[in-house]
Amino acid sequence: MLMIILCFSLLLSLNIGPMSVPFSVFWQSDKHSQFLFDMWLHIRLPRVFFAIIVGAALAVSGSIMQGLFKNPLADPGLLGISSGSALSVAIMVILPISLPSVLVFWASASAAFIGSLLITLLIFFVSQYKRAQLSQLLLLGIAINALCMAIVGVLSYISNDQQLRELSLWGMGSLSNIKWPILMISAVFILLIILGVVLLANRLNILQLGDEDAHYMGINVKQTQTILLVSSALLVAIAVSLAGLIGFVGLVVPHILRFWVGSDHRWLLPCSALGGAILLLLSDTLARTVASPAIIPIGLLTCLIGAPWFLVMVLTKKHNNG
Structure with a gap:
């Protein structure tokens, strides 16, 4: 059913926009049809596929986080990945940093990915070498979020109007300006990570029983948790670096689908x-x-759609439990 809905949504999205593209442009050869076809091929088509891979990355990341922390309200930004990206972008936009001309166009995306990657490496180091538990990593993420956003606030305060506008627009998220080469590279990485996570779905199911029971069932708990955490962080890093901050997708989608397909991650991860x-x-x-x-x-828009829906779900669940 989800595959059918996705295919229908894909056809709808490819045809609808500020400028509609009739199917006749695929066989007509006049200048107007050629213009519409070029716009469809180089602007709308990559944007549509980009929305698909970014949405999939954020939702799978959210499903991993909710499974690891055994909390249906866990969010992909819980570990501070998004705030690390925001801090890197703020530094790039506001501070006078000169870049090679080849990187100027992708300055914000490059900075966001570097920030996300640094936070991911920090999480991996703390998890692998400091033997931190998931609860400690959660506290680490809260501290990273608070520190990064405080620094972003200071940088925003000293910025001029143009810099502040640029930073604000990045923070609102955008799927514009995506090109085929970047789309293909990011799609390969995202799909490979999602495939790897789906192959670990049964281990994630066993982790729901508790660390001790999972250990007795032959699961390397620490290694599995680290792989899943890093995979979730990398999915967020790639998505945020290219699309900016997009909220509620990783929180709402796995939460809703858990009521439909259950908590078995062999179904929940691909459905997410x-x-x-x-x-x-x-x-x-x-x-x-x-x-x-x-x-x-x-x-x-995702916040305007996701926040009221999620609020209604939480209140309804509380009422039903009562």
């Missing part, structure tokens, strides 16, 4: 990938059409 792709694809379609010809930042 499909559900995240659908949510972000439909959100991007709305972002391109609801205020056309203007485009609403995708991060704002």
Whole structure:
């Protein structure tokens, strides 16, 4: 069912936008049809596929975090990956750092990925060499979030209007300016990580029994937790570095699907990938059409959609439990 919904959403998103693209452009050869086809091929098509892989990455990351911490309210940004990206982008935008001309266009994306990667390496070091428990990593993530966002606030305070606007727009999330080469590279990494995580789904199921029981069942608990944490962090790092901060996809999608497909991660992880792709694809379609010809930042739209829905779910669940 999710595959069918994704295919329908894909066809809908490819045709709808500030400028509709009729199917006749694929066989007509006049200048207007050629222009529409070039726009569709080089702008809309990569954007649509980019929404799919970013949504899948964020949702799978959220599913991993919720499974590891045994908390359906866990979020991909829990470990400070997103705030590390925000800090790196703030440093790149506000401080006078000269870059080679080849990196100027991708300055924000490069900075965001470096920041995410540094936080990921820190988490890996603390988990692997300091023998930290998941609860300690959670506290580490809270501290990283607080520290990074405090520094971002200071940098925003000393920035000028243009720098502040650029930083604010990045923080709202965007799927624009994606090109085929970057899309293909990021898609390969994201799909390989998701495949690797799905292969570990049964181990993640066993971890739900507790560390001691998982150990007695032959699972290397520390190694499995580290691999899953780093995989989740890398998924967030790639998505945030290219698309900016996009909230609620990794929180809402696994939470909703858990009521539908259950807590078996052999089903939940691939379904989360499909559900995240659908949510972000439909959100991007709305972002391109609801205020056309203007485009609403995708991060704002996902929050506007996800926050009320999640609030209703939490209140309804509490009422039912009562």
